[in-house]
Amino acid sequence: MDTMRERFATVATDLLDRDPRTALVLADIGAAKLTEAAAAHPERVLNVGIREQLLIGVTAGLALTGMRPIAHTFASFLIERPFEQVKLDLGHQGVGAVLVSALGSYDWPAGGRTHMAPGDVALLDTLPDWTVHVPGHPDEAETLLRHAVADGDRNVYVRLSEHQNSAARPIEPGRFLTLRRGEAGTVVAVGPMLDAVLAATEGLDVTVLYATSVRPFDAAALRAAGSIDVVLVEPYLAGTSTGEVNRALAEVPHRVLGLGVPREEHRHYGSMEEHLRAYGLDAAGLRQQIVSFLLPRG
Numbered sequence: 330m331d332t333m334r335e336r337f338a339t340v341a342t343d344l345l346d347r348d349p350r351t352a353l354v355l356a357d358i359g360a361a362k363l364t365e366a367a368a369a370h371p372e373r374v375l376n377v378g379i380r381e382q383l384l385i386g387v388t389a390g391l392a393l394t395g396m397r398p399i400a401h402t403f404a405s406f407l408i409e410r411p412f413e414q415v416k417l418d419l420g421h422q423g424v425g426a427v428l429v430s431a432l433g434s435y436d437w438p439a440g441g442r443t444h445m446a447p448g449d450v451a452l453l454d455t456l457p458d459w460t461v462h463v464p465g466h467p468d469e470a471e472t473l474l475r476h477a478v479a480d481g482d483r484n485v486y487v488r489l490s491e492h493q494n495s496a497a498r499p500i501e502p503g504r505f506l507t508l509r510r511g512e513a514g515t516v517v518a519v520g521p522m523l524d525a526v527l528a529a530t531e532g533l534d535v536t537v538l539y540a541t542s543v544r545p546f547d548a549a550a551l552r553a554a555g556s557i558d559v560v561l562v563e564p565y566l567a568g569t570s571t572g573e574v575n576r577a578l579a580e581v582p583h584r585v586l587g588l589g590v591p592r593e594e595h596r597h598y599g600s601m602e603e604h605l606r607a608y609g610l611d612a613a614g615l616r617q618q619i620v621s622f623l624l625p626r627g
Contacts, residue, residue: 333489334431336467338362340474341399341429345370350397351478356384358402358431381411388426389418397427397478404430404446404488412452420456425482429474429489434565434590435604436491438597447566447590450543453486454569460485460503461544463520463564468497469541476502492521492564492601503542505550511535514558514623515551519543519570522562522610529615535623543570548577557581560619562610563589586622588615 331339338359344351345366352373353366360367360376367374373396377383384400384407391398400407407430408415419426432440434447453459460483464470470489477485498506505517508527511534518526519540530537536554540547543563551559551574559574568587575585588610595607605611609618 331467333467333470336470337429340471342366344478352391352396352398354384354388354398354400356381356402381406382414385411385414386418389424392424392426399427399429401429403432403444404449405444408449408452409446419484425484427477427485429487431489433490435601438599438604451566451569459544462542463488464541465494465520465523466497469500473502490521494521494524498539500541505547506539508539509537515554515556516560519563522564525612525615526562528612529619546573551577557583558623559585561587566590
């Protein structure tokens with residue numbers, strides 16, 4: 330199975346071939362996988378080098394000319410480092426682009442803290458009108474990327490990861506997918522957290538919703554689940570979407586537990602799997618927390 334990053338290169342190349350309005354802006358990261366696209370479309374594939382603020386500025390400039398630009402680099406360099414440009418060059422100027430990240434919260438521990446961005450979605454939440462997709466499989470990444478580029482002139486963030494589920498699901502952009510139904514509560518698995526959530530909830534009387542689009546948040550699907558106790562399992566900062574749950578269930582008394590990457594830095598290298606285990610985001614850690622919250626002993 331290919332990775333989400335590999336699928337991105339394939340899809341981006343195809344989009345450049347098919348749509349003269351599509352442009353791609355790089356900051357060295359991923360450029361080696363897009364050499365053929367750059368040779369075929371030198372006027373629409375721009376590599377600005379390791380200049381992330383310029384990456385967003387050029388992307389916004391292309392959008393101002395009527396192009397549908399895609400900007401791509403690691404999440405920490407795409408959202409966190411050039412955040413002022415994201416806020417002003419895109420949002421304040423009222424133009425839209427597609428930002429496609431790689432890595433994420435814990436994908437490459439050997440890269441250190443500079444290559445980890447658990448706060449990226451929470452940071453975008455400080456800005457209005459962003460669509461955020463978090464695929465859990467390369468096939469889902471392709472579906473969401475193609476939808477993002479075709480999504481008018483909206484600002485869209487597609488969060489790719491080395492962490493991925495074993496199988497793709499029949500997702501629909503903007504909607505949660507119901508995979509199990511139960512009475513004791515609802516667990517919302519975001520993107521690559523699905524496999525661990527399914528293993529953690531095996532045999533439990535809970536509803537499992539699968540979310541690959543988190544902004545806008547599918548409040549209707551959550552309300553339709555009928556639960557007043559909700560566990561969110563996100564592959565980024567813990568609690569990022571608890572406010573969305575509270576708004577969705579504002580008319581009823583409810584409880585929400587937000588699981589994800591803690592604010593405290595895990596100061597070890599190791600592997601992605603070791604980081605997930607340290608955060609309690611592996612199947613065993615999730616089961617313990619879900620059972621404790623939804624099924625306390627009487």
